[in-house]
Amino acid sequence: MTKPHLLYVAYAFPPSTASSVYRCTAVANAFAQDGWDVTVLTVDPEVWSEISGVDEKLAESVNPGIQVVTVDDGGAEEAAKGDLRRYPRFRIEAPYLWKEVLRRRSRRAFPEDFHGAWLEPATKAARSIHAVKPVNLVMASAMPYVSFGVARALDGVPYVMDYRDAWAFNTISGEEDFRPGSSLGQREAEYLQDAVQVWFVNNQIRDEYARRYPESAHLMRVVANGFDPQPGHARPVARATERPSFGYLGTLQYVNMPLQEFVDGWGAAFGPGSGRAEAVFRGKLSASGAASAEVLQVFGTESDNGLRYDGPISKRDVAGFYRSMDALILLLSSGRYVTGGKTAEYLATGLPIVSVHDMENAATDLLRDYPLWFPAKELTPDGIANALRDCAAALKDPDEKRWAAAWDYGQQFLRTKMLEPVIDELRGIAGYGSGRSLPASSEERTQA
Structure with missing residues (x-):
């Protein structure tokens, strides 16, 4: 035939x-x-x-x-x-x-x-x-x-x-x-x-x-x-931690993303040199891969604050990166038409997600019922810090039923x-x- x-x-x-x-x-x-x-x-x-x-x-x-x-x-x-x-x-x-x-x-x-x-x-x-x-x-x-x-x-x-x-x-x-x-x-x-x-x-x-x-x-x-399962895609273990690792994976668009607002909120949540948490950024620093002066300055001046950039990563290695993180940071450009290519992939990990974006974004429609969603209700240092603190508190004493519900919720986005x-x-x-x-x-x- x-x-x-x-x-x-x-x-x-x-x-x-x-x-x-x-x-x-x-x-x-x-x-x-x-x-x-x-x-x-x-x-x-x-x-x-x-x-x-x-x-x-x-x-x-x-x-x-x-x-x-x-x-x-x-x-x-x-x-x-x-x-x-x-x-x-x-x-x-x-x-x-x-x-x-x-x-x-x-x-x-x-x-x-x-x-x-x-x-x-x-x-x-x-x-x-x-x-x-x-x-x-x-x-x-x-x-x-x-x-x-x-x-x-x-x-x-x-x-x-x-x-x-x-x-x-x-x-x-x-x-x-x-x-x-x-x-x-x-x-x-x-x-x-x-x-x-x-x-x-x-x-x-x-x-x-x-x-x-x-x-x-x-x-x-x-x-x-949706998300495309990569080698190693699996349900995360709800592990208690006093020093959480927050991960970001994607392309940074400094002009359109609230990156500086996130940095200010991070400092307000954990304090310079506190060692209470780390944020690991992976991916390209722009669509072309070239780093802007503003982005380089962010990672240069904030390295003592637990923020670091570890370079690009192959699509086939992303599951391993997610497994090494306790929670994820969703940075998105503003705009009510914006969903973000990573949103469904983040949801499919079953990990806690800290949203740092305009709540009017289309991505909010996907996230609002996610059991481990910690949105910054305002893009201010205090608003972002509160979301980070709430997530860190949940990671200190994780609820296994909540983690299981998050995993189940995320699998519906299989592409x-x-x-x-x-x-x-x-x-x-x-x-x-x-x-x-x-x-x-x-x-x-x-x-x-």
Whole structure:
């Protein structure tokens, strides 16, 4: 029996460590596990070795049956590359003018700064893949949003749009980038109407898109981020401790995250040089991996206060890091559309979580019923200190039933559980299965 063939367009894919690569990996794997032939179209990994770094262990987590086709970025990442030896004279002598020329040139193919340059090489590759083995369904993960343009390259082939963010507005500030009636808004509306499904990571973004494009609301699904079990994933032991270790794992965005507020709260909770607790930070210090002066100063001046940075970590080693911690620190950017890619993974550990973020964030919807949640109700030194102290007190005399309930709560966020029903629907659309229809939102499920 033939299998449905999925073409999955993901600009970043392992071994890349770029934003949301874990979601892309999990989605491709889930389709392969469901019995699809999966071809991933992505950027040549050499690009990532120059920009955000690579994780070869992460590449090992890709289903071996998935075919990965890599293509040149078309110049989309030239502005991000920092090898001075490769700079043309124009860039050296007039860097701002060079960048503006590059930006305008990229937008000729697709209306997205720089990344529009990927449309031509990616479209050519998609058509070649389809010519060799006909594609039954295309799925495009964005950003960059040029991936949506590539998804439409195969005439007559249905496609799915996976919004990991929002094209029309800034999910942190909420500021609108373009109106529905603008030329770009009309293009987005056309893309949405022609899709067979449109995925969003939370209800907040989905509901805003339904408001902006009501004619496509019935196509919109919430496919939340979940956790992907890594080697060593296991229920934690409720162990009493007088000197707790708090862990943070993720990418630090100093400008948008309340990092300095956390540092001030940490000092208020435990005091300089007290040795009463430690906070271990792992991950990248920025999206590119380059450390800002502000972040370096934080870890330089606070090393005597129990705070330290231990560098990046492979995705395949994260379970070991979590096992070595007593509790976790959830630092998130502000913004009601923000869920945070790490939130579900944190919940799945079963460990106490100290939230240091705006309580209006979408992440709060996932956390509020978690038995070991210690939120900073205000992003002030006292508010953060109180949350840290409450967590430390719970760690001194842990309640095993509470710890067990936290573990059970977190396991519901297994990503495969969230993907199974929408993939089943898509199998039907591709003509290879039951394809039971799904309601478009949690609100519709409530009304049913």
